[in-house]
Each structure stands twice: as structure tokens, then as C-alpha cells.
Amino acid sequence: MAWKQELQSASMLMAFLLFVFSTPSAAVMSEGAAMQLAHAELVRAAGYGDERLSIVLVTGTVLCSARMHRSLGLFTSNVPGAKVAVACKTEGRRNLSWAYGLTDDDGEFIVDLPSHLHANPKLEEDCIVRVLRVPKKGSFCDLVAGVRSNHITLSSVGESIRVYTAGTLILGHRTRS
Template sequence: MGSFFILRCVFIIIFFFNGAFGNIWTRTEMVELAGYGEQKLSSVLITGSLICDISRPRLHSIAIPGATVAIKCHTGSKKRSRWIKAVTDDSGEFEIDLPSQLHAIPDLENTCFIKPLHVPKPYRCYHTSTNIHKRIKLVSSTNGFRVYTSGKIMLQGYSSRS
């Protein structure tokens, strides 16, 4: 409560100081002066791909486009964490931009996991066990930008596509 009062007083003083000298600061300058920014301080990107391992002799595996995958991170609070979803592209690959409120979770590799949620009908693939989730692994960290990957998530089954 006290810090909010001090911050409010600073804004009032700046407002009167600006008015006295005729300077008008822009909203952006005021936000930066107060220490708040609208630019992201960090980014966390999760990547991976969804592959169907076909049991037919001539086909080894195929990418699954249009599938829904999701990541869930346990925050440690009693509040339920929610699934953050993504859809695979034509190559079976997905990207999830983790919301900023999850960036500060310590040890993301052990608190977050990926799970396939839905596979389109033409692909008759399934996860061998519905309780198995794929962990993520840090692959890059530079200037507040971190990239994790789940690697290839292999589903077992067959496809009606040839």
C-alpha cells in the first residue's frame, strides 16, 4: 500500500512539474519513467513435432498436421494450472509461446510437460499410454529469450492416408 502511495505522489509531482515548464511527456515516456514497460522482458518458446509411427512395411512414420497439443506447467500454487494449446502445422511441428506469468517458474524442465490432445480423423494414431507426458528440454537461452523443445512425440498406429 505504501509503495503505491509513493508512486502516485511521484506521478502527481511529475504532472505539476511538467505543467509548470510546458513540457508534456508522452504516455510511453511516463511508463518507462515509472519502471513499467509494455515490451516483453523475456520470451519462452516451446517447440516440437508430432509423428505417427506407421506399422506398414513401406511406411516408417508420417507427420501429423492439424493435431492439437498442449503444455501444462505446475505453478506450485493450489490454483489449477491450465493447458496452453497449439495446433501442428503441415510438417507436424508446433510452437507455443508460454504466457509471461509462467516465465519465472523455476526448473521449467521438470514442472512443464507436453501432451497430444487430439489427432485428426485421417490419422489413426494414438498415444501408447494416456498417462505419459513428454517433458521439455532447454535448447537455447540468449538475452531473455529461451527456447525449449519436446523433440519428436511419437504416436503409434496406422493411417488411412497412403
Template structure:
């Protein structure tokens, strides 16, 4: 046990001497923060995309995009603290994009721990006979150089819209 401690101390001391940490090359707080991945330059990005549509009961109209709706994503972090909903508003095509906060990037298997839910649909686009408990899973579609893209695909609300 004692020899393991001595070897560990020797390796740690060698690392500091080799990197110059005891000399004039001490790292500043800003440099330490950036090395840890919390600086201005992001080390990774996770984006979730999707669209919100209203499937109408009229056969000649397939699906109507729902602009101005609010969708939210929630990820179970595994801690006792409840995770917060991260919200986005759909554009004129009913599409949304959520940039996940960096503290959630390290969650393993995001596709098993995160889900999307529509939380608000504007009055003229209300789809009737819909369940408010729609939870749509996400799926990884791309991962390159620290940039991951997930999608919920098309979230379809059933019913008819007053816009149809």
C-alpha cells in the same frame, strides 16, 4: 531494532530524493507497469517447440508428420490453483510452437514442471494402438538475452495411419 528501522527509513528516503520521486518526476501507471515487466515491451520470451509424428508399421515409411493435430503444455505452478493447458496446432510438417504466457516465465526449472501432451489427432492421421496418456517432458535448448527456447523433441505415436 530501533536503529535498524531508522537506517531503513533513511535509505528509503534517500532513494526517493535521489530519484526525484517526490518532485515532478512521479512515475505514471503505464511506466510502473512496464518497469514491472507487464507492459507492451516484453522483458522475456519462452517458446516451446516440437513435432508430432506417427510411426507406421510399414518398414519403407519411417514416420509421418501429423498436421492439424492439437498439442498442449501444462506447467505446475506450485499454487493450489490448477494451471491451464496452453494449446497449439501442428503445421503441415507436424511441427508446433507455443509462446508461454509471461506469468509462467518465472517458474524455476520449467523442464521439471512442464510437459507436453497430444490432445487431438485428425481422423486421417490417427495412429492406432496409442496411449492417450503420453506426457513428454521439455528440454532447454537455448537461452539468450531473456529469450529461452525449450523443445519436446519428436513426439512419436505408435501404430499405423490411414495416410500411409
């Protein structure tokens, strides 16, 4: 008699499980879980989270091109200490995502992009490099004249590192009338 009750309980449990897992919401839940798992794997591969798996760098140079006197040619020099920013549009966000850097003594900069931008396949379209500030001391150039921003282009890929370049941003000297 006890075995009949156990069989009946097991049959009821089986019927209940079949009912739950055959409903459309269960199918959606399992499909959603699969999509969530796939998204989590993509996020991990793109370098999000605690474990950094990729590096994306943007490089470039800031130069000053100024005419010291009418009779002299153009004088070109590097701009150390200039503040540069990489601004990228991001999907689903209204604002731009920014990363900053400073030029070294040779006027060169390297900006390490935040990991939430690593998965963007259109960085070349979505990002620009802009010179935000030049040091007042020691520079003949200002931000009024010349090229203040450039798009980036992919220059190298390897070992989970992508490097983009903004090329050379050439600032000019404001002519005073």
C-alpha cells in the same frame, strides 16, 4: 512572541513525526514497501505486465509410426493439425497452467508460454507437452498407442528468448485384434 509559538508548533510536529516513524509498525511498513518494490522489479524483469520483456517458447514434433501390413516395415509420417498442450505446475496454484498450439504441415509446433510462467526457474521439472487430439482425417495414428507426452528441456537462451524442446512425440497405430 509569534516566533515562540512557531517554534513550539514545529517542536510538536517533530515529536509527532519521531513517534510515528519510530514505532515498529512504521519499520514493518517501510520494510514491506521495500519488499514490494523488490517484488515489482522481479515481476517486471520476468516479463509480466503491460511491457513484455521476455519470450518463452516450447517446440517439438509429432510423428505417426504405423505398420501398414505385417510384411512391411514401419511407416513414419508427420501429423499435421494435431492439437498439443503445454501443462505447467505453478507455485501457489492448485491447477495447472495450460498453453495450446497446433502442428504445422511438417508436424512441428511452437507454443508461446504465458508471461506468468516466465519467472519459473523449474520449467523443465514443472512442464510437460501432451498431444490432445489428432485429426481424424489423414492420420493412421491415434492417441491410444505411442508417446503422448514428454517433458521439456532447455535448448537455447538469448536476447530475452528462451526456447525449450519436447523433442519428438511418436504416436502409434492401435492394433486391432
